[in-house]
Amino acid sequence: MKRIIVGLLLAALAVPAFASDTWRVNSQVVSTGDSEGRLRQVAGKPDRETPMETSRGGLQGYRLEYFKDGKSVQVEVVNGRVTAITQLDS
Template structure:
């Protein structure tokens, strides 16, 4: 019984952050593998841009964050391409 309760609690905590391969912006879709230029053309200027560092302190890429009314979307750019999309519910 305790395992079921713990499992349900962990599942409930995991719901607010959803990783996906696509993000719908108005009538267009951004997908992993798209170029940074396409992302910026569709989604516009990000609300926040944070560098992603390697373990040795070098630049690996960028995390672009877009704030919307009910969620924020974090898009990771590695080597000029969208590598990860996370939608976080507020």
């Protein structure tokens, strides 16, 4: 019985490790880990582009915002790769 409980607990903890943020744009999908070039190819030019700074004031990356279908989608790009996708209802 303990083995089953431990197994279920480990399986439940492992699930978030495989989850990634995705965003469907028309018939294509942008995922974390995609390049900035792929993001711009699929989603087009962002409506707003904001630089993100490190704690020391250097450039860390960019937050690109898209406004589509009544939603605001924020995509963070660091070192040329998509690191986070956040969808907000307007």
